[in-house]
Amino acid sequence: MDTTLISTIYSIEPVMICITQFSPKKVILLREDDAPDEKTKVEQILNDTVGKFIEIVPKETSLYNVVKVAEDTTSVIEDEKANGRRVVVNISGGRKPQALGALFGCYARHHDVERIVYVTEEDSELIDLPILNFGISKTKKEVLEELQKGETSVKNLAVKIGISRGMTYNHIRELREMGFIARNKLEITSAGELAVI
Numbered sequence: 795m796d797t798t799l800i801s802t803i804y805s806i807e808p809v810m811i812c813i814t815q816f817s818p819k820k821v822i823l824l825r826e827d828d829a830p831d832e833k834t835k836v837e838q839i840l841n842d843t844v845g846k847f848i849e850i851v852p853k854e855t856s857l858y859n860v861v862k863v864a865e866d867t868t869s870v871i872e873d874e875k876a877n878g879r880r881v882v883v884n885i886s887g888g889r890k891p892q893a894l895g896a897l898f899g900c901y902a903r904h905h906d907v908e909r910i911v912y913v914t915e916e917d918s919e920l921i922d923l924p925i926l927n928f929g930i931s932k933t934k935k936e937v938l939e940e941l942q943k944g945e946t947s948v949k950n951l952a953v954k955i956g957i958s959r960g961m962t963y964n965h966i967r968e969l970r971e972m973g974f975i976a977r978n979k980l981e982i983t984s985a986g987e988l989a990v991i
Contacts, residue, residue: 797908798822798874800853800867801884802893806836808886808913813844815920816882816909820849822870824888824896826857833888855892861987863895868902868991875906885923886913901926902991928989930974933957937965938974938990941982948980 799818801809803825813821821840825833840850853870856862867883874881883900885893900907910923930938936955945951952962969975974986982990 795878795880796820797880797882799882799884800824800870800874800896802886802888802896803833803836804887805832806839807918808884809836809840811913811918811920812882812884812886812911813848815911818848818882820851820874820879822851822853822874824853824855824863824867824870824892826892827854856895857889858891860891860895860898861984861991863892864899864902864988865991867896867899871899871903871906875903880908881906882909882911883907884911884913886911897923898988899991901928902988930969930972930989933961934965934969934974935990937962937969938982938986941975941980942987942990946980 796819797816798820799812799816800822801812801824803809803823823837837852853866855866871881883896885896897910900910904925904927907925910925912921912923914921933955937951940951940954945954948959948962952959966975970977974983974989975981976983
């Protein structure tokens with residue numbers, strides 16, 4: 795089975811270490827629109843050195859919007875899995891919000907990611923990161939999805955999801971404790987938005 799490496803970028807070293815380690819057939823570089831010269835140079839070097847053997851594909855995403863980066867990452871993961879490829883994700887480069895967004899995208903599609911790695915700056919050591927998930931049930935996810943659509947009534951939530959009001963209150967309480975719903979109002983948080991991707 796072929797491997798796809800999804801990678802945030804800034805310098806070339808972490809990407810090349812991952813290419814050497816995982817021998818991908820395809821590398822998808824997460825970068826913002828109008829990327830700085832450093833990222834453009836890395837992309838060009840990759841195309842010049844390994845582009846004849848490995849497909850190098852830039853994927854534009856946000857620099858600071860963690861939810862958008864996570865959504866874009868999940869989309870890439872889904873596409874690569876649909877094409878029968880193993881997925882490895884490198885979060886070593888770029889701005890922290892972009893790397894975290896890629897990490898959260900991996901958590902949202904934890905069943906489809908084989909490895910998440912980070913390459914240290916000091917000694918170029920490859921560190922495996924745990925593949926976690928958001929730990930919510932199907933019903934809790936439905937509650938969050940309805941809140942994301944703008945629902946603000948517990949009664950309406952219960953009807954739409956098909957559970958009792960008491961159970962709806964329990965789910966809301968637990969989702970608040972997890973940080974997925976705001977403390978003082980019935981509104982989804984950015985963590986909740988990540989959990990429903």
